[in-house]
Amino acid sequence: MRKVLLPTVIIIAGIMILARLFYLQLIDESLKLKSENISIKKKFDYPERGYIYDRNGKLLVANQPSYDIMVTPRNVKDIDTVEFCSLLNITKEDFIRILTKAKNYSPMLPSVFLPQLNKKEYAAFQEKQRKFPGFDIVKRSLRDYQVHVGANVFGSISQVNQKTIDNNPYYNSGDLIGIQGVEESYEKILRGVKGVKYRQMNKFNKDIGPYKEGRFDTISVRGEDITLSIDAILQQYGEELMINKRGGIVAIEPKTGEILTLVTAPSYDPALLVGRQRSRNYTMLWRDSIAKPLFDRGLLAQYAPGSPFKIMTGLVGLQEGVIDEQTTFMCHHGFSYARGRFMKCHGFGPHQLHNGIYNSCNAYFGNVYLRTINKYVKPAAAVDVWSKHVRSFGLGDFMGYDLPTGKRGRVPTSKTYKKMYPNGGWRATAIVSNAIGQGEVEATPIQLANMIAAVANQGYYYTPHIIKKIKGEKIDPKFTKKHVSTIDKKYFAPMISGLFDVYNFGTASALKVEGINICGKTGTAENFTRIGGKKIQLKDHSIFVAFAPMENPKIAIAVFVENGGFGATIAGPIASLMIEKYLRGKITRTDLEKRVLEKSLKSEYERFTKKSSDTLTNIKPEPIDSTQVDN
Structure with missing residues (x-):
């Protein structure tokens, strides 16, 4: 009996290993996707955040489109930096500083080079994007406030920091996350679910189509709307x-x-x-x-x-x-x-x-x-x-x-x-x-x-x-x-x-x-x-x-x-x-x-504090109502 036991165990273990190898190589193609990752590019499809309403159904916070320029440092080769900087209204020093930071983060992974372009800036860059290898555009959504009050209630959204990326696998460099207010408290509900598309790239880093006809692609899911108790x-x-x-x-x-x-x-x-x-x-x-x-x-x-x-x-x-x-x-x-x-x-x-x-x-x-x-x-x-x-x-x-x-x-x-x-x-x-x-x-x-x-x-x-x-x-x-x-x-x-x-x-x-x-x-x-x-x-x-x-x-x-x-x-x-x-x-x-x-x-x-000389940008001052002037 003992003479038969050891060979039997070896044979059963061998069959199990062969069966596993057969499954991984011929049936489950997810491992193949990982092994071909050097020629497959993962692109995320970012969902819209959920809307925020007040207790009476009034829309308080919606979304507006925004575009981030992403950079993969190892793919940046032979570009006209003068034209690039002029197109995006940045200095050459800015270009070098941001690219160096991106290289330190990862030369192979994409990270944000310039965030939150408006439609006009996006259109101008997209027209000449082919001349700048290594740079891509990611569409995201920013908040569009329908009211000018409640800043402390809403909070805001901002780029995720490295600590959060390290602690939460959902987030990648350049992703947006809720900060303070209900944006932070209900982040998981408001953010939705990112979609993923796998694209095949040739040796010149040119997109030659979806991988496996998009079999592994997922679609984004929009964030859920929330209704606040606020009037x-x-x-x-x-x-x-x-x-x-x-x-x-x-x-x-x-x-x-x-x-x-x-x-x-x-x-x-x-x-x-x-x-x-x-x-x-x-x-x-x-x-x-x-x-x-x-x-x-x-x-x-x-x-x-x-x-x-x-x-x-x-x-x-x-x-x-x-x-x-x-x-x-x-x-x-x-x-x-x-x-x-x-x-x-x-x-x-x-x-x-x-x-x-x-x-x-x-x-x-x-x-x-x-x-x-x-x-x-x-x-x-x-x-x-x-x-x-x-x-x-x-x-x-x-x-x-x-x-x-x-x-x-x-x-x-x-x-x-x-x-x-x-x-x-x-x-x-x-x-x-x-x-x-x-x-x-x-x-x-x-x-x-x-x-x-x-x-x-x-x-x-x-x-x-x-x-x-x-x-x-x-x-x-x-x-x-x-x-x-x-x-x-x-x-x-x-x-x-x-x-x-x-x-x-x-x-x-x-x-x-x-x-x-x-x-x-x-x-x-x-x-x-x-x-x-x-x-x-x-x-x-x-x-x-x-x-x-x-x-x-x-x-x-x-x-x-x-x-x-x-x-x-x-x-x-x-x-x-x-x-x-x-x-x-x-x-x-x-x-x-x-x-x-x-x-x-x-x-x-x-009376006992130093006056501040700081000024704010973006918001034009509105006319002061006669009932709101100082005594």
């Missing part, structure tokens, strides 16, 4: 209101978590990052140290939330049982506590939850916070309980929305104060500023919008998201998962009642919109900077959060205007205008609109 009209209006201001506006549909608008200011026309001037324009935007238009303040700017955070202080106090609706604290334009320190306030007299909210009484909420912390024997344990409640509203952590950038904000825990006070000994009075959204608390505008959306829903929220529909696919199920806060539903009714009367008797009584029941909260956050080691107080930030209608909320909004002053001065009017624009499609408070459009804060921003 294009509301987005445009928000950007107009923020001209000559800095900050962010984020509006959310409470019942779904869909982002209705995502405004950052200052912004820029998305068309700036399309075409041959893209790189130059991006550099100019990046170097603008005053405006910082590439910095998305709606997602990335972390601010002290100010008085809107009193909503959290009140709800936590109710949940922890340290107050009820009738609990009363006296306010004498401030409230005194341990060690003779006091919290400034503009209120006066007895305050309960209701008028504490609409009068924005610091004394009331400072006392509520102290009671919450002092409920527990150890302040560290109390801070962690308080922090858990606050974080259940999406504050203090990344929210998981479908945009590639963001900040977690800050909600302190016992670990925070252990680092700040390594020797211990701190008490509730040392951290009482948290009660009014100062201290160690920070939030981004989108977190504040989500917070007020959760209040509008009486205790729950959906992860904010900017996608509404993907053609042929379902959106991520995490966007339909309900997140429930740690606060019992019964405590939201008195809070909402107080927020409603902010517009009736309180700090926003001058901002009412007839016929719309708006619930809101003003906020003013102190603003400091350091110059030469010296701490200098600048004009306060203006903050406002709101939702409407009170009975059936359809929009929740957070507005943050840097150096805007009191919450009711500029952020509040913007919130009222945005709410009316969304719910009615028109504006009746034209007095507020005029005030906001005419308000310029440029002098505040330039």
Whole structure:
């Protein structure tokens, strides 16, 4: 038996090897294609990217044709460089530099020599292309923006870098990829699938037809269209209101978590990052140290939330049982506590939850916070309980929305104060500023919008998201998962009642919109900077959060205007205008609109920053509307 086993194994192995060789050489021709690769040229057929629409079906982003000149260095022989450079309007130094870079990348593989030719440049080069061996033209599609707003929402497309090529086999040199915004988040859906054509080349590198009659060729598949939750009209209006201001506006549909608008200011026309001037324009935007238009303040700017955070202080106090609706604290334009320190306030007299909210009484909420912390024997344990409640509203952590950038904000825990006070000994009075959204608390505008959306829903929220529909696919199920806060539903009714009367008797009584029941909260956050080691107080930030209608909320909004002053001065009017624009499609408070459009804060921003002399290309300045000039 043993004598037979070894020969049997050898014979079976030999048969299997012969069978495999027979299959590879006579049946499967893909290996032949690889072996003949030296005479077979692979050409990619690039698909159009999917279109982008707003929630109402308005086309926001389409495509326009573009042409890249590709070079295969080893095939570049005996060309008239003078004629070549003149045809493409480049210098000989540019020609040498780019060709050298292409050789370093690969002398045998094609890479981009000159990207994004327009139709006229393409036609001129195509006519004489035969005179320039080694150079080919690849047709691609660039973005064609149908609107001049939403640059931070869309992102842009750019040539893929080497790191991405190395990590993702889909991409080759010269391919385009989504950068930032929905272009990056939904790149795989928008980009489509490249087609491939195999062409036979003779020894003179001349195309002599398809390989194997195109048997191995594949066709490109166009990218899928996507529909965003953004309302294009509301987005445009928000950007107009923020001209000559800095900050962010984020509006959310409470019942779904869909982002209705995502405004950052200052912004820029998305068309700036399309075409041959893209790189130059991006550099100019990046170097603008005053405006910082590439910095998305709606997602990335972390601010002290100010008085809107009193909503959290009140709800936590109710949940922890340290107050009820009738609990009363006296306010004498401030409230005194341990060690003779006091919290400034503009209120006066007895305050309960209701008028504490609409009068924005610091004394009331400072006392509520102290009671919450002092409920527990150890302040560290109390801070962690308080922090858990606050974080259940999406504050203090990344929210998981479908945009590639963001900040977690800050909600302190016992670990925070252990680092700040390594020797211990701190008490509730040392951290009482948290009660009014100062201290160690920070939030981004989108977190504040989500917070007020959760209040509008009486205790729950959906992860904010900017996608509404993907053609042929379902959106991520995490966007339909309900997140429930740690606060019992019964405590939201008195809070909402107080927020409603902010517009009736309180700090926003001058901002009412007839016929719309708006619930809101003003906020003013102190603003400091350091110059030469010296701490200098600048004009306060203006903050406002709101939702409407009170009975059936359809929009929740957070507005943050840097150096805007009191919450009711500029952020509040913007919130009222945005709410009316969304719910009615028109504006009746034209007095507020005029005030906001005419308000310029440029002098505040330039006060301690160096003016930029950079200029942008491609976009011609439009006439300035009389309502948008500086004061």
